[in-house]
Amino acid sequence: MEWLPSSSPVRLLEQPDPDYALPEASRLLAAYRAMVIGRRFDAQATTLTKQGRLAVYPSSRGQEACQVGAALSIGADDWLFPTYRDSVSLVSRGIDPVEVLTLLRGDWHCGYDVPSARTAPQCTPLATQTLHAVGLAHGESRKGNDTVAMALLGDGATSEGDFHEALNFAAVFRAPVVFFVQNNGYAISAPLAKQSAAPSLAHKGIGYGVRSEQVDGNDAAAILSVLDSAVAHARAGNGPFLVEAHTYRMEPHTNADDAARYRSPEEVEHWQQRDPISLLERHLRAGGHLDDATAERIAGEAEEFAARVRTRMQEEPPVDPEDLFRHVYAEPTPQLVEQLAQLRTEQEAL
Amino acid sequence: MAPTSMAQALNAALRDAIAEDERVVVFGEDVGRLGGVFRVTDGLQASFGEDRCFDTPLAESGIAGFAVGMAMAGFRPVVEMQFDAFAFPAFEQVVSHIAKMRNRTRGAVGLPIVIRVPFAGGIGGVEHHCDSSEAYYAHTPGLKVVAPATAADAYSMLREAIDDPDPVVFLETKKLYWSKQDIELPTTTEPIGRATIRRPGRDATLIAYGPTVPLAVAAAEAAEEEGWDVQVVDARSLVPFDDETIAEAVRGTGRCVVLQEAPGFAGVAAEIAARVQERCFHSLAAPVLRVAGFDVPYPPPKLEHVHLPGVDRVLDALARLQWDDQPDAKWLDGVRSQEDAA
Ligand SMILES: Cc1ncc(C[n+]2csc(CCOP(=O)(O)OP(=O)(O)O)c2C)c(N)n1
Numbered sequence: 192m193e194w195l196p197s198s199s200p201v202r203l204l205e206q207p208d209p210d211y212a213l214p215e216a217s218r219l220l221a222a223y224r225a226m227v228i229g230r231r232f233d234a235q236a237t238t239l240t241k242q243g244r245l246a247v248y249p250s251s252r253g254q255e256a257c258q259v260g261a262a263l264s265i266g267a268d269d270w271l272f273p274t275y276r277d278s279v280s281l282v283s284r285g286i287d288p289v290e291v292l293t294l295l296r297g298d299w300h301c302g303y304d305v306p307s308a309r310t311a312p313q314c315t316p317l318a319t320q321t322l323h324a325v326g327l328a329h330g331e332s333r334k335g336n337d338t339v340a341m342a343l344l345g346d347g348a349t350s351e352g353d354f355h356e357a358l359n360f361a362a363v364f365r366a367p368v369v370f371f372v373q374n375n376g377y378a379i380s381a382p383l384a385k386q387s388a389a390p391s392l393a394h395k396g397i398g399y400g401v402r403s404e405q406v407d408g409n410d411a412a413a414i415l416s417v418l419d420s421a422v423a424h425a426r427a428g429n430g431p432f433l434v435e436a437h438t439y440r441m442e443p444h445t446n447a448d449d450a451a452r453y454r455s456p457e458e459v460e461h462w463q464q465r466d467p468i469s470l471l472e473r474h475l476r477a478g479g480h481l482d483d484a485t486a487e488r489i490a491g492e493a494e495e496f497a498a499r500v501r502t503r504m505q506e507e508p509p510v511d512p513e514d515l516f517r518h519v520y521a522e523p524t525p526q527l528v529e530q531l532a533q534l535r536t537e538q539e540a541l
Numbered sequence: 542m543a544p545t546s547m548a549q550a551l552n553a554a555l556r557d558a559i560a561e562d563e564r565v566v567v568f569g570e571d572v573g574r575l576g577g578v579f580r581v582t583d584g585l586q587a588s589f590g591e592d593r594c595f596d597t598p599l600a601e602s603g604i605a606g607f608a609v610g611m612a613m614a615g616f617r618p619v620v621e622m623q624f625d626a627f628a629f630p631a632f633e634q635v636v637s638h639i640a641k642m643r644n645r646t647r648g649a650v651g652l653p654i655v656i657r658v659p660f661a662g663g664i665g666g667v668e669h670h671c672d673s674s675e676a677y678y679a680h681t682p683g684l685k686v687v688a689p690a691t692a693a694d695a696y697s698m699l700r701e702a703i704d705d706p707d708p709v710v711f712l713e714t715k716k717l718y719w720s721k722q723d724i725e726l727p728t729t730t731e732p733i734g735r736a737t738i739r740r741p742g743r744d745a746t747l748i749a750y751g752p753t754v755p756l757a758v759a760a761a762e763a764a765e766e767e768g769w770d771v772q773v774v775d776a777r778s779l780v781p782f783d784d785e786t787i788a789e790a791v792r793g794t795g796r797c798v799v800l801q802e803a804p805g806f807a808g809v810a811a812e813i814a815a816r817v818q819e820r821c822f823h824s825l826a827a828p829v830l831r832v833a834g835f836d837v838p839y840p841p842p843k844l845e846h847v848h849l850p851g852v853d854r855v856l857d858a859l860a861r862l863q864w865d866d867q868p869d870a871k872w873l874d875g876v877r878s879q880e881d882a883a
Contacts, residue, residue, distance in 0.1 A: 299645075299647060300645040301647070304649055306649055316633060316637050319606060319633060319634060319638060322605075322610065323606055323638070326608060326609055326613070330616050331614050333592065333616075352602060353603070353606060356600040356602055357603065357606070359598050518646075518647050518648040519644055519682050520643070521651055521705075524781035524782075525734070525781055525782075525784060526782060526784075
């Protein structure tokens with residue numbers, strides 16, 4: 192049955208797979224570099240919350256293979272529809288890290304230029320972005336473009352109605368969308384078992400007529416290979432594709448969460464053994480594609496990257512109160528014009 | 542000039558918009574072959590093909606969310622929600638995304654989406670087919686909200702809504718779909734954001750929109766027999782709202798009643814009454830009154846005539862506006878007896 196995902200998650204780094212080829216070493220090395228930089232960025236962002244520079248930060252530590260894989264498997268002209276958790280994916284996609292953090296810093300709801308980044312604002316209401324991805328993918332294909340839209344979501348979000356409506360719409364319209372579910376085991380505190388009784392989240396595609404696959408989310412080679420084929424499938428006009436990655440977030444849900452209330456140290460330790468960066472590093476070193484010098488150079492790049500983010504985040508760019516009124520409608524309503532005048536009077540009185 | 546129903550005018554507006562702008566796409570439930578349950582999209586698929594007018598799966602959030610993506614890809618989606626209360630599954634997409642995308646992206650991404658919602662009652666529909674949802678939408682910054690009451694407005698305002706760079710919730714009064722007006726199409730009426738005087742009058746002003754416009758006109762005609770010369774203003778556009786025209790009208794009469802079909806509490810009429818009060822206090826000879834539906838879930842067909850404001854309720858309000866003839870206590874009795882009746 193071609194719709195059925197493989198019975199166990201695809202893995203490549205530790206074993207060959209008859210259906211998926213190991214990506215080229217240069218691609219894996221690029222992924223490794225992006226993962227190391229991404230992890231350093233993630234740690235830096237977590238530190239920034241402790242300093243009060245960010246209101247909140249949802250870490251994706253442990254999910255770097257997914258984060259980087261998503262960014263590397265789509266092209267510059269494709270669209271990404273990310274969530275709050277996917278900052279590392281945006282950084283890997285080449286978006287200015289300070290602009291990525293604008294949302295969490297509280298300057299504005301989205302810091303990057305959405306049309307030119309071909310990346311939707313990071314979405315907070317769960318699963319709603321999956322429908323946007325489907326609509327955009329359909330719209331682009333109607334214009335004759337071979338653009339693919341990739342929607343990122345978590346395991347919890349697969350319970351929302353919008354996810355199901357999106358799968359159904361995508362299948363009916365044969366929209367070139369890849370739904371990439373990062374199953375990190377928990378929706379805040381709710382474990383997968385409380386979320387879904389399906390054999391896998393990938394199986395949810397079957398009923399809608401969406402090709403689906405499950406993959407080891409900590410195996411960067413498997414992620415790249417499976418996502419590459421999902422993107423190729425969608426781009427070739429074969430309709431949507433659902434990929435479920437089995438992974439784990441090492442940190443709490445956000446810096447404000449207490450993960451010790453719902454998971455054991457043993458569980459965390461188990462996943463520590465399957466760290467996606469270590470798995471890939473071991474593979475690259477064994478194949479002679481990575482040596483100490485290169486690893487050190489990449490670590491240095493990551494340090495510099497974090498230092499630049501740190502320095503730039505110390506600046507407090509002024510926020511313009513009049514921005515409130517600038518972006519509600521293309522032309523402000525008479526009511527907003529009045530309120531802007533009121534605001535100006537209030538500001539002048541300060 | 543030909544008698545044209547509101548449904549025909551809306552159909553013509555969609556037809557002309559699709560023909561003139563290749564970005565316009567119409568979709569929703571049953572809008573294709575059937576032409577919509579109210580036939581507003583009648584024949585569009587046959588004329589323009591499935592690319593321009595198509596049925597979607599039966600999922601309102603899906604329809605709204607899909608429209609977001611299509612608008613991001615450069616299309617101008619005009620979506621149909623089959624009935625007012627069935628638009629509620631899409632509410633999340635409408636208020637969190639459709640209304641906010643321009644704001645979230647600092648102006649970089651506008652969503653020129655028209656959400657057509659057949660609304661209000663008086664058609665003997667079973668539950669969930671007659672709700673008035675305008676206050677929910679009007680309360681959401683980023684949405685424009687309009688409610689045409691004539692076939693000419695229906696045509697002109699829908700064309701304008703489709704051209705609008707911002708999302709427009711387009712409220713179509715169900716019981717007016719079949720009301721006719723002698724007009725030549727295409728036609729252009731006042732722009733969105735402008736109110737219009739439907740009937741001149743010196744003694745009092747009735748402010749109405751959508752389903753209450755014909756009611757206001759009927760009440761004004763009935764009031765003539767009492768010797769009252771009553772003005773009728775059609776607000777037409779709830780967001781943006783035409784404070785100027787409306788305040789000027791009320792200043793001219795010094796007395797004002799605002800009509801709506803929706804439950805009165807926290808409704809659009811309350812907002813209009815407050816705005817009028819703020820602007821016209823010195824010209825007012827009496828408090829601004831509201832005539833609205835009761836604060837009850839929309840009733841079953843056999844009771845809707847009790848719930849819906851009718852000419853008598855409007856005439857009662859007009860009578861209570863003869864404030865200078867009445868001592869305070871009498872006025873309060875009026876309010877109390879209305880509450881008792883409810
Ligand atoms: C519609 C909606 N309901 C509730 C929330 C609050 N909330 C934020 S994150 C979250 C858990 C999401 O879990 P999952 O989809 O697995 O993603 P993860 O955070 O693990 O990446 C919840 C319940 C929300 N953002 N949106």
